[in-house]
Amino acid sequence: MNILAIESSCDETAAAVVEDGRRALSSVVASQVEEHRLYGGVVPEIASRRHAEAISGVVRQALEEAGTPLSAVDAVAVTCAPGLIGALLVGVNFAKGLSLSAGLPLVPVHHLRAHIAANYLAHPELEPPFLCLVASGGHSHIVRVEDYTRFTVLGRTRDDAAGECYDKAARAMGMPYPGGVELDRRAARGNPDAYRLPHPRVEGKDGAPCYDFSFSGLKTAVVNLLHNAAQKGEAVAEDDLCASFQKTAVDMLAGNTLRAAEASGLRTVVLAGGVSANSGLRARMEEECRRRGYALYAPPLSLCGDNAAMVGAQAYYEFRAGHTAGLDLNACATMPIERAAF
Numbered sequence: 001m002n003i004l005a006i007e008s009s010c011d012e013t014a015a016a017v018v019e020d021g022r023r024a025l026s027s028v029v030a031s032q033v034e035e036h037r038l039y040g041g042v043v044p045e046i047a048s049r050r051h052a053e054a055i056s057g058v059v060r061q062a063l064e065e066a067g068t069p070l071s072a073v074d075a076v077a078v079t080c081a082p083g084l085i086g087a088l089l090v091g092v093n094f095a096k097g098l099s100l101s102a103g104l105p106l107v108p109v110h111h112l113r114a115h116i117a118a119n120y121l122a123h124p125e126l127e128p129p130f131l132c133l134v135a136s137g138g139h140s141h142i143v144r145v146e147d148y149t150r151f152t153v154l155g156r157t158r159d160d161a162a163g164e165c166y167d168k169a170a171r172a173m174g175m176p177y178p179g180g181v182e183l184d185r186r187a188a189r190g191n192p193d194a195y196r197l198p199h200p201r202v203e204g205k206d207g208a209p210c211y212d213f214s215f216s217g218l219k220t221a222v223v224n225l226l227h228n229a230a231q232k233g234e235a236v237a238e239d240d241l242c243a244s245f246q247k248t249a250v251d252m253l254a255g256n257t258l259r260a261a262e263a264s265g266l267r268t269v270v271l272a273g274g275v276s277a278n279s280g281l282r283a284r285m286e287e288e289c290r291r292r293g294y295a296l297y298a299p300p301l302s303l304c305g306d307n308a309a310m311v312g313a314q315a316y317y318e319f320r321a322g323h324t325a326g327l328d329l330n331a332c333a334t335m336p337i338e339r340a341a342f
Helices: 033-037 044-066 085-102 111-122 162-172 179-187 216-232 238-264 279-292 309-320
Strands: 002-007 012-019 023-031 075-081 106-110 130-135 140-147 150-156 268-272 295-297
Touching (some): 002 309, 023 044, 033 044, 075 085, 075 111, 075 309, 106 111, 111 140, 111 268, 130 238, 150 238, 162 179, 179 238, 179 279, 216 238, 238 279, 279 295
Antiparallel strands (some): 002 012, 012 023, 140 150
């Protein structure tokens, strides 16, 4: 089964052709990062305009690179939630028009489900159930993947997402957008014990176990440290601060994920989302999972960020579950991962 998938939830216009949910025949991504770097972050209106300009060419290129004419496509899939509403609408409306004109089923896909499904492309042997940490610029979730289309959230951020915290800390240190990648690179040169940063914990109700995150205090601590040093005329060893920040953030992400895995009894742990590309997180999770005898899976770096191949992978399983939509499909800025996007 060949699925033509479209992704436009943020600032990447992407299309791919995916076979049977496990093999990407093509994957094309048109990035807007250089333009948004001028403003220090994604400007939603600009993102929407660029999606509208790029989407036809990106879809055409994906079909050509796959060697798959539209007549050989079995369904059209599209990310419909969550994300920037204007950006999502470009992809959703294009997919609806293509579905109608070609007479193909329309498969709506949840963005976080797609990030998890990126691992199916890289690891054909991976099957649910497993525990997954989904961490990106907009989301931080610990999810029990019961089946390909059934999910239970065990923990989530109460405020900032992990990737958002990385980018804001990097921006405070003067790094260009997106700063999380540069912060990760510089952390490798620093001393992770040079600065003591807060390690926020979220308590469960009545002492019950809680796997939620809170990153806003960590971000604020970095900003305040930099401001106080500037006011006093003191120098900040930025590589050391990057390393200390990374150690703290990874402690939080890995710690909660591993506690949730132990409590759930699942011995397969998966990483997904943009932050899964972080070298510190990967190294810590590899070490801890090896020590505990857990199997760890993570997507290749090319599939960590937003792409349409992951959308096509998840769409295969959504289609098999009967999760298709009509022309009344709409985009949603927010949507729980537990809810099927149809």
